Amino acid sequence: xxxxxxxxxxxxxxxxxxxxxxxxxxxxxxxxxxxxxxxxxxxxxxxxxxxxxxxxxxxxxxxxxxxxxxxxxxxxxxxxxxxxxxxxxxxxxxxxxxxxxxxxxx
Amino acid sequence: xxxxxxxxxxxxxxxxxxxxxxxxxxxxxxxxxxxxxxxxxxxxxxxxxxxxxxxxxxxxxxxxxxxxxxxxxxxxxxxxxxxxxxxxxxxxxxxxxxxxxxxxxxxxxxxxxxxxxxxxxxxxxxxxxxxxxxxxxxxxxxxxxxxxxxxxxxxxxxxxxxxxxxxxxxxxxxxxxxxxxxxxxxxxxxxxxxxxxxxxxxxxxxxxxxxxxxxxxxxxxxxxxxxxxxxxxxxxxxxxxxxxxxxxxxxxxxxxxxxxxxxxxxxxxxxxxxxxxxxxxxxxxxxxxxxxxxxxxxxxxxxxxxxxxxxxxxxxxxxxxxxxxxxxxxxxxxxxxxxxxxxxxxxxxxxxxxxxxxxxxxxxxxxxxxxxxxxxxxxxxxxxxxxxxxxxxxxxxxxxxx
Numbered sequence: 001x002x003x004x005x006x007x008x009x010x011x012x013x014x015x016x017x018x019x020x021x022x023x024x025x026x027x028x029x030x031x032x033x034x035x036x037x038x039x040x041x042x043x044x045x046x047x048x049x050x051x052x053x054x055x056x057x058x059x060x061x062x063x064x065x066x067x068x069x070x071x072x073x074x075x076x077x078x079x080x081x082x083x084x085x086x087x088x089x090x091x092x093x094x095x096x097x098x099x100x101x102x103x104x105x106x
Numbered sequence: 107x108x109x110x111x112x113x114x115x116x117x118x119x120x121x122x123x124x125x126x127x128x129x130x131x132x133x134x135x136x137x138x139x140x141x142x143x144x145x146x147x148x149x150x151x152x153x154x155x156x157x158x159x160x161x162x163x164x165x166x167x168x169x170x171x172x173x174x175x176x177x178x179x180x181x182x183x184x185x186x187x188x189x190x191x192x193x194x195x196x197x198x199x200x201x202x203x204x205x206x207x208x209x210x211x212x213x214x215x216x217x218x219x220x221x222x223x224x225x226x227x228x229x230x231x232x233x234x235x236x237x238x239x240x241x242x243x244x245x246x247x248x249x250x251x252x253x254x255x256x257x258x259x260x261x262x263x264x265x266x267x268x269x270x271x272x273x274x275x276x277x278x279x280x281x282x283x284x285x286x287x288x289x290x291x292x293x294x295x296x297x298x299x300x301x302x303x304x305x306x307x308x309x310x311x312x313x314x315x316x317x318x319x320x321x322x323x324x325x326x327x328x329x330x331x332x333x334x335x336x337x338x339x340x341x342x343x344x345x346x347x348x349x350x351x352x353x354x355x356x357x358x359x360x361x362x363x364x365x366x367x368x369x370x371x372x373x374x375x376x377x378x379x380x381x382x383x384x385x386x387x388x389x390x391x392x393x394x395x396x397x398x399x400x401x402x403x404x405x406x407x408x409x410x411x412x413x414x415x416x417x418x419x420x421x422x423x424x425x426x427x428x429x430x431x432x433x434x435x436x437x438x439x440x441x442x443x444x445x446x447x448x449x450x451x452x453x454x455x456x457x458x459x460x461x462x463x464x465x466x467x468x469x470x471x472x473x474x475x476x477x478x479x480x481x482x483x484x485x486x487x488x489x490x491x492x493x494x495x496x497x498x499x500x501x502x503x504x505x506x507x508x
Contacts, residue, residue, distance in 0.1 A: 070477040071480060
C-alpha cells in the first residue's frame with residue numbers, strides 16, 4: 001500500500017491508501033476524494049481526471065505517454081506539473097505522493 | 107425539498123445520478139434498485155482488461171460502499187421492479203412490496219439481443235453484458251480453444267483482440283459487408299479488419315449464422331452454407347432497451363423510453379437516463395445512444411432538473427474502443443451524406459476521419475490520434491467550420507487548423 005495525499009481545491013487534505021497497481025484516479029474515486037470525475041473510468045478517453053503533481057514528486061513519476069500528453073492538452077487550466085491521474089500506476093515508490101486537484105474537470 | 111427518489115437500475119447512469127443529485131443539493135432519501143448482486147460498476151472493461159484477467163473485479167465498481175452510505179442512498183440489490191403504479195406513485199418489486207416515490211428515475215439500460223437460430227440455446231453459447239457473463243466466459247477461455255464470435259461490432263471485436271492475446275483460435279462472423287458498420291466509416295472498418303486479419307483472426311463477412319450444432323453442447327456453427335468447428339460461441343449482435351416498465355406504465359417508447367432534454371418522460375414525476383432512452387439529440391433527430399457519455403451526461407441533466415436547476419442536455423456524444431494497441435475514439439454522429447476528410451496515414455496506424463456537414467465538423471473518428479479526437483469534439487460542440495484541404499494536410503499541426 002502507498003499513502004497518497006490528495007489536496008482538493010478548497011485546501012482540504014485527503015490521505016488515502018492505494019493498492020500497488022491501481023491508478024491514482026482509482027485511489028481517489030474509491031476513497032471519495034471529490035473533484036476527479038474520470039468519466040471514462042481510466043481509458044484515457046476523457047481528460048476529466050486531471051491533477052497537479054507536487055513538483056518535488058515529478059521526477060519519481062514515469063513520463064507521460066503520447067496519448068496522455070495529447071489528452072492533457074484539452075484539460076482545463078493545465079500546468080507543467082499536470083497529469084492525468086488514471087495514467088499513473090501506484091507503486092510503493094510513490095508512498096507519500098502529493099497531488100492537487102483542480103476546481104473543475106469540465 | 108425532502109422528496110423520495112427511486113432509481114431503477116444500477117449502472118453508470120444510476121451511480122452518476124446519485125452523485126449529481128447530492129452535488130446539486132437534492133436532499134431527499136434515495137433508493138437504488140438493481141437486479142444484479144453488485145452495486146453500479148463499469149461495463150467497458152468487461153470485454154477488455156477484465157476478460158483478459160488483468161483487472162480485478164473490485165476495480166470495476168464505480169463507487170465504494172461508503173459513498174452510498176454517505177450519500178444516504180439505500181442499495182436494494184438482487185431486487186427487480188416488476189411494475190410502476192403511476193397513479194399511486196409506487197414501484198412494485200418482484201416480492202410484492204410496493205415502494206412509494208415522489209420522483210422515479212429509470213436507468214434500466216439494455217439487454218443483449220439473443221441469437222434465435224436453431225441450436226442457439228445449446229450449452230457453450232456466451233453473451234457479454236455483465237460480470238457474471240464474463241466470469242462464465244473466462245472459465246472456458248483457454249489457449250488453443252476455438253472461439254466463434256457472432257457479430258463484428260465493438261463487443262465482438264474487443265473480445266476477438268483479447269482472445270488472440272490469450273492464444274485462442276478466433277473466427278468472427280458478421281452479417282454485414284464490413285465490421286462495426288453501424289458505428290464507423292468504411293475506411294475505419296477496413297483498417298480495423300486488416301489489423302484483425304494480421305493478428306490471425308478469421309473474418310467471415312456477409313455471412314449469417316444459420317444454426318449452432320453439437321451433441322449436448324456447442325461443437326460447430328453452420329454459416330453461409332458451411333460448417334465451422336467451435337468450442338465456444340460468443341454472441342455480440344447488439345442490445346435492446348429495457349423499456350417494458352415504462353411502456354407497461356403507459357409511457358412512450360420508440361426503441362427507447364422517450365424523454366425530453368431534461369430526461370423527463372411524459373409523466374413529470376418519471377425521468378429516464380442512459381442506454382434505455384431515446385431523446386432528440388443536438389442534431390434535431392431522435393436517437394438512442396449506447397455509451398458511457400450519454401449515461402453520465404443524461405444522468406447529470408436529470409439530477410439538475412430533479413434538484414430544480416434544469417439545463418437542457420446537448421453534449422456531444424463520444425465513444426471509444428480498445429483493440430490490440432489501437433485506441434479508437436469517436437465523437438459526434440456521422441451521416442452517410444457527410445463529406446469525409448482523411449487526416450494522417452492509416453499505414454502509419456495513426457489517422458483520423460473527419461465528417462463535415464455543410465462545411466461544419468459533425469463527427470470525428472480517430473485511431474491512435476487523440477489530439478484529432480479531442481479537438482474534433484470541441485469543434486463539433488462549437489459547430490466549427492473547417493477548410494477541408496487544411497484539415498487533410500497533416501503538415502499543418504491540428505491546433506493551427508481552425
